[in-house]
Amino acid sequence: MVVTIPKERVDMADIHGKPVRRVKVSKQRQISIPRDFYDALDLDDEAIVEYTGKEIVIRPAVFEDVDFSEDILKDLVKQGYSGDELIEEFSRIKSKIPKAMDYMKREAMEQPIVAESLDDYLDALEDGEENE
Template sequence: MERDQMERKIISVSKKRQITIPLKYYKHLGLDNEVECTLEDGAIIIRPLNRDSGEFSVEILKDLIAQGYSGDELIQEFEAHSKNIKKAVTNMLEEADAIAAGEKKSSSFDDIFGPESE
């Protein structure tokens, strides 16, 4: 969908900060039970969640080769690093679920990056 062709929808936000994505948008984007949510230029952007760890694979391999690994040693290190990425992603998703369920407090922008400087 082109930005100028987008249909405008107003949706409600529940007391638990939950929203319902219009079915037309949900189907168009091929969404599943999880999405990626980012804050960009004062807007919340919701995108399909790409759980393909392949995007990390190239970066992991480049880093390991730069460290001098090759052959079987490269494969072993790659497998170890890949497992660590999967664990980190799983932990992040579990934390996001806990925040969404109200079981854990989320961090604010200032908590992470500090107060904005003038």
């Protein structure tokens, strides 16, 4: 579920059938999320905030517990590992996953923010692939 706070001022209770609330923005740039929105999103102590160029979108911060164990084991067995050697190699690879995930997260956060429409962005990507 996505809560969107329009950039322009809104005095209506609903826009296009979606609930809308006017909220104050403090001098510290803080807003209070209306209780019904907060409850509906099942928010906790973190949220994802995205600026689209026209709106601020607030989403629940969902953390997945990603476990690659089965994939790692299948790959190692395919490579011929077994017994103690399999366990040792599995442990070595699995211990590197948190660092790899942190790297991927940092890399993703360094990507430029898309300011144009999704269609324009995808068209630009396709144009770039054609030039390669």
